[in-house]
Amino acid sequence: MQTNQFNIRVYGFLIDDGRILITDEFRLGIFMTKFPGGGLQFGEGTVDCLKREFMEELNIPISVLSHYYTTDFFQPTTLLPSNMQLVNIYYLVSAIQPYSFPVTQTSNDIPAVDGAQSFRWVKISDLHEEEFTFPIDRFIVKKLKTDYA
Numbered sequence: 001m002q003t004n005q006f007n008i009r010v011y012g013f014l015i016d017d018g019r020i021l022i023t024d025e026f027r028l029g030i031f032m033t034k035f036p037g038g039g040l041q042f043g044e045g046t047v048d049c050l051k052r053e054f055m056e057e058l059n060i061p062i063s064v065l066s067h068y069y070t071t072d073f074f075q076p077t078t079l080l081p082s083n084m085q086l087v088n089i090y091y092l093v094s095a096i097q098p099y100s101f102p103v104t105q106t107s108n109d110i111p112a113v114d115g116a117q118s119f120r121w122v123k124i125s126d127l128h129e130e131e132f133t134f135p136i137d138r139f140i141v142k143k144l145k146t147d148y149a
Helices: 047-060 135-149
Strands: 006-016 019-027 032-036 037-039 064-070 085-096 117-123
Touching: 006 047, 006 064, 037 047, 047 064, 047 085, 085 135
Parallel strands: 006 085
Antiparallel strands: 006 019, 006 037, 019 032, 019 117, 064 085
């Protein structure tokens, strides 16, 4: 497969009492489970991207604590019609103020409407690779479980 573009995604790990925040979304005609965050826009730094995404998705300001991981292997996009090389950047984050966004306990507790989204807290020890939609997130789940064991 020939790729000639990058797709850069930035995600944040909001961890509270051994639980990590994950998101269920309906996009591109499928339900997907991933970490909060999204696409880097031109003219935007990765930290600014993550702060914008958390405001857009959760309406909470965050502080970026540290870099956690950047994709260090080739990963093509899997759901987009064009062939792009995916680069994911993950950060550990904290909320600047108490948060009150709604959460659910149920996977994909959303309608099958484009853009629908919900959030869940999951114990890091209870994360399951197969629950995540994207190969890089599955890799990250293994890494998180090792690092936070």
